[in-house]
Amino acid sequence: MSSRRTFLKNLKNSALGGALLSLGGAASLATTGCATGGGDAGSSGSTGGAGGCCATGAGAGAPKxxxxxxxxxxFQGDSITDAGRSRKNTGANNPDALGxxxxxxAxxxxxxxxxxxxPRVFNRGISGNxxxxxxxxxxxETIALKPDVLSILIGVNDHWHSIGGGYKGTPEIYEKDYRALLKRTAAALPAARLVICEPFVLxxxxxxxxxxxxxxVFDRYREIAKRLAGEFNTLFVPFQSAFDDAMKTAPAKYWSPDGVHPSLAGAQLMATVWLKTVFG
Amino acid sequence: MSSRRTFLKNLKNSALGGALLSLGGAASLATTGCATGGGDAGSSGSTGGAGGCCATGAGAGAPKxxxxxxxxxxFQGDSITDAGRSRKNTGANNPDALGxxxxxxAxxxxxxxxxxxxPRVFNRGISGNxxxxxxxxxxxETIALKPDVLSILIGVNDHWHSIGGGYKGTPEIYEKDYRALLKRTAAALPAARLVICEPFVLxxxxxxxxxxxxxxVFDRYREIAKRLAGEFNTLFVPFQSAFDDAMKTAPAKYWSPDGVHPSLAGAQLMATVWLKTVFG
Structure with missing residues (x-):
């Protein structure tokens, strides 16, 4: 019914017109294999148009x-990752399963x-972990899924649950346990791209x-996560600095009412910085 | 704890480094009032960095x-808009309430x-409408909320429910009813920005x-929606052509298994073209 020509004609006639077409004409809203070609760098969450534009400023080399x-x-982690995902439906790419x-x-x-x-995207975050x-x-719940990209966000509970005495955690225990987990992961999944996400609070x-x-003390958990990212040559997603920067624009309660669990705005900020870090 | 300087330093040290900083240094992942300044045009879903980049190619004039x-x-409409939203929680900006x-x-x-x-974002789509x-x-459920931006996606059921005889709908009825609704809306909400979304099937x-x-016959519903957008000077979101284009990249079942209700991939495609149309 509609051809590419029709699509472009409709674009031209629509409110979309100028912005997208002025970026080069052949922009497609469904980009394809850019991760293998580096062409979508600098455009996390953007259209192909914006990606094409910004690819001239960054990402001309090999894809990250x-x-x-x-x-x-x-995606692995605690409640921030879990985010109310279904336990009945845990399949790939399903909104219920992804929380x-x-x-x-992302x-x-x-x-x-x-x-x-x-691609097939899974979430196995569990609240309180x-x-x-x-x-x-x-x-x-991780090795068996054979992930090509494994993202881990863990640490806030390692400290939080030690406040009040329920859990006897320390930064040293966090570092020792996390390093052991990463060693085990690197051995079992040598080809996987690991992504360590920075624990954060607002x-x-x-x-x-x-x-x-x-x-x-919580700053030490962040520093450990970053150090382990360097040690295991993983990507590192700087959530704390992203939130610190965002709080210059809107207050903490806008991004995360309790300072631990993000609002929808905070979740989108996280997705944006995650995508930028992982795919450019 | 973290200053802007720390944020930029962390960025530089992180995998994010080159891509973002090369776009101009002062990129912020939480952009601010760009809709009022036109600075974020051409960057739906993109970071401030990408927006800043692409703003040089488009959107230098007044914001849409x-x-x-x-x-x-x-957001108003049928099941595609409803998308399983909560009926208990209907508040602004809540993921359950937004489906x-x-x-x-978006x-x-x-x-x-x-x-x-x-901003405060609401969803009042109802399945089957x-x-x-x-x-x-x-x-x-619309006028009382006093929306500044009102997006409507309606039409697929107006035809679908007429297949098999349960509903005696025609394109003429759709046009007459939709025009009356838009007249009423324009009278009650004269300052609202109206957005008509194109009905689509895959x-x-x-x-x-x-x-x-x-x-x-279904093409006529699409044509009517577009004609009414012109008649009432609303924005028009070209979903059909976006999906037609996307199907060159992945099959219909990837974007929408039944051809009516989008998958997560299809929903993201819609959000992307919607944002591009409404905000540039």
């Missing part, structure tokens, strides 16, 4: 994270941008009111 | 859809991009197998 056809992308947080928002864009590769709990379920959030309970 | 502080953005389709994906990006304005059913609940989808039942 080349994807193969049918690539498996797995209501940054994984589903997944949407991954699926749109790399449609030609038909600390590193040792990831380790306990790692074989069945000062001013409801759960962070007593700052003396959080700082400076 | 200026937003005020606390602007209300409302699992294009509204929540909302995330709206909330990130226009954070300084703290045709134009006359929108009309029946319009006062309470050939090859499970519900579109018997193409003789759909074509050419």
């Amino acid at each position: 994270t080349p994807l193969v056809k049918g690539a498996v992308i797995l 209501r947080g940054y994984p589903v928002l 997944a949407g864009e991954i699926l749109r941008r790399f449609a030609a590769l038909e 600390k590193v040792h709990q990831l380790a306990a379920r790692w074989d069945g 000062k001013g959030g409801g759960a962070i009111r007593n700052e003396a309970q959080w700082f400076p | 859809t200026p937003l005020v502080k606390g602007a209300v953005i409302l 699992r389709g294009y509204p929540v994906l 909302a995330g990006e709206i909330l990130r991009r226009f954070a300084a304005l703290e 045709k134009v006359h059913q929108l009309a029946a609940r319009w006062d309470g 050939k090859g989808g499970g519900a579109i197998r018997n193409e003789a039942q759909w074509f050419p």
Whole structure:
């Protein structure tokens, strides 16, 4: 019914016209295998048009994270990753299975941008998890899925649950447990692209009111995550600095009412910086 | 704890480094009031960096859809808009209230991009709705919300439900009912920016197998929506051509298994073209 010509004609006639067509004419809203070609760098969440534009400023070299056809992308972590995902439906690319947080928002864009590769995106975050709990379920819920890209966000509970005495965690335990988990992962999944996400909290959030309970010790968890990223040559997603920067624009409660769990705005900020870090 | 300088330093040290910083240094992942300044045109879903880049290629003039502080953005329509949204929680900016389709994906990006304005995004789509059913609940579920931006996607059921005889719909009834609804809307909300979304189906989808039942009559519904957009000077979101183009990259079942309801990939495609049309 509609050809590419019709599409472009409709674009021209629509409100979309100028902005998209002025970027080069042959822009497609469904980009294809850019991760393997580097052509979509600098455009996380953007259309092909914006990607084409910004590719001239960055990403002309090798892609950061080349994807193969049918690539498996797995998000692992705690409640921030879990984000209310279904336990009944855990299949790939399903909004219920992906939850209501940054994984589903990043997944949407991954699926749109790399449609030609038909990627498969999973979420296995579980609310309340600390590193040792990831380790306990790692074989069945991570290694068995054979991810090509494995993203891990863990750490806030490793400290949070130690406030008040329920859990005897320390930065040293976090570092030791996390390093062991990463060694095991690197051995079992030598070809996987690992992504370590920085744990973060937002000062001013409801759960962070007593700052003396959080700082400076929580900063050490962030530093450990970053150090391990260097040690294991993984990508590192700087969530803390992204939120710190965002709070210059809107208050903590806009991005995360309790300072730990992001709002939809905060989840989108996370998805955006995650995509930028992983795919350029 | 972290300053802007720390943020940029972290960026530089992270995998994000080159791509973002090479776009001009002061890129922010939380963009602010760009809709009022035109600076974010051409970057739907993109970072501030990409927006800054592409703003040089487009959007230097007045913004398509200026937003005020606390602007209300409302998505209305049928099951494609509804997308499993909660009926208990119908508040602004809540992922449950926004469903699992294009509204929540567009909302995330709206909330990130226009954070300084703290917009309020609502979804009032109801599965199965045709134009006359929108009309029946319009006062309470549209006018009463006083939207600054009102997006309407309606039409597929107006034809679909007439297949098999359950509903006696025709393109003429659709046009008459839709025009009356838009007249009423323009009178009640004279300052609102209206957005008419093109009804669409994907050939090859499970519900579109018997193409003789759909074509050419369904094309008339699309044409009517577009004509009304011109008549009422609204924005027009060309979903059909976007999906037709996307199907050159991946098959219909990837974007919408039944050809009517989008997958997550299809919903992201819709959110992307919607954002591009409405905000540039």
